[in-house]
Amino acid sequence: MSERPPLALFTFLCFGIAFLYVPIVVLMVYSFNASALVEIWGGFSTKWYGQLIHNSAILDAALLSLEIGVIASTGAVVLGTLAAIALVRFPVFRGRLLLTGMVNAPLVMPEIITGITQLLLFVSLAGMFTWAAHRGMTTIVIAHLAFCMSYVTITVQSRLQSADRALEEAAMDLGSGPVRAFVEITLPIIAPALASSWLLSFTVSIDDLVISQFVAGPGVSTLPMVVYSKVKLGVSPDVNALATIVVAIVGVAVCIAGWWMRRTEHQRVLDLQMAER
């Protein structure tokens, strides 16, 4: 649809966007407030950023969150892609319905339920395996992996469905094995889906509070857990500074990712046109 929108509708859209953005912008502005009180503007200052850099609890938690995010989303991309291949390429196998169900269920499962059940699993396993007894990074990674997988499978699945199978078959007819044909032909085609689902998994993992809260053992804190305990107590200006940094990083990353994906998509269309000639 490309007809010009009525003015009222467009104004409404602007108000809606303002509603989404005003709180974030206000927070960013106040992160440069010299005064610790919200209602008083005490002049421009970067002291909260300085305080943030020297807060080792926040820094350690941020590093742990990054580490968990990278491992969990990488694992999720691997397992999630395997699940997507299984569901797209093998129309019939024993347990297909079960796999479909297990891939889709985490998306309709409230986090708190997943968190409780996984903690109960780890507690029950603790008697049998030592790694489950020391709840910490490993258990958080496993829990995150389990729900990030769904996002990956669903994204990659739709991409695989639209990928042309004939190319891969041609490669196999020309003598390459199924694995090589997949790696050389299909993998580049689904690469944008892999990249975007990795990013999505990473954000979901790094942002997760509820599930981590359950499966983390005592003494282990991810960044959202530290932020939550600070925020619960009320205003904390260094959280404003942290929020500003997060928004800035995400803004830049989303723009770069958007630009990159548009470029690869554009390149793919060009290649296809070249191939058809």
Add this chain to the structure above:
Amino acid sequence: MSPALTLVSLRQGVRRTLDRHGKWVIILPPMLFLLVFFLIPFLFAFKISFADSDISIPPFTKMFSTTADNHINITLGLDNYNRLFFSDDLYAASYLYSLRTAFFSTMICLLIGYPMAYAMSRAKKTTQNLLLLIIILPFWTSFLLRVYALESIIRENGLLNTALLWLGIIDHPLQIMRTTVAVYLGIIYSYLPFMILPLYATLEKLDNTLLEAASDLGRRPWRSFFEITLPLSLPGVIAGSMLVFIPAVGEFVIPQLLGGPNSLMIGRVLYDEFFSNHDWPMASAVAICFLVLLVGPIAIYQYYNVKQQEQ
């Protein structure tokens, strides 16, 4: 048989064997992982929901125990379910409260999100991409930090009250924090992008020629909106509502940070049962009921919906 043909049939034979057994190399890793770390945990929760809470590690009674004369004793306690449904109305009340809150926030999100998505879909193509980026951006930033950002607007000495006082609209600050209004605001603020995105996706794909035909045939824009656009965008409405409703029902952070002591949503009750009261069996029973009463029906609905769309 010519050698070339033999080679082809040999290769086909290899491929067939690979197809038959090699596929398990692909299927099994994700399958086993999800079985162990997603499905089996629910079985544990189901088992523990029949136990009693106990001062031990882990804090519940064992289901299987051996008696002195080597008989296996199975204890199946229905106390938790009894409390849940009959003797303690805290759970039923908070469950209904959660459903109500989630339902009305979803409706409000729909009322705000639909016109927004509609306006987006009617903007110029280049503007559409920019608007899409603007809507997606908050979705990528931290949920917790956004709830905190909202808190700094609506708290007693926050920007909203300061502005309203300055404008002379009110003479004493509004009490929004720790009320039901704050919980609604929090849910709407956090989940509005989830409503807009699927709505926009369906509205954007809508066939404009249908509307043109309707207008050529003399239909007024309002009527053709209700007769054409709205019914055709129904899949987006349903998808968006699900994306808002489901996390809203189980919401824990928003009622905890913004709501008052009265906003007892089921997520909060579960959390307290687990961490404050250390009643794991009761928490398990609440979780299992939550699953059967809410997630089960939604999952079945989704399944048939997807199946219908495939046909």
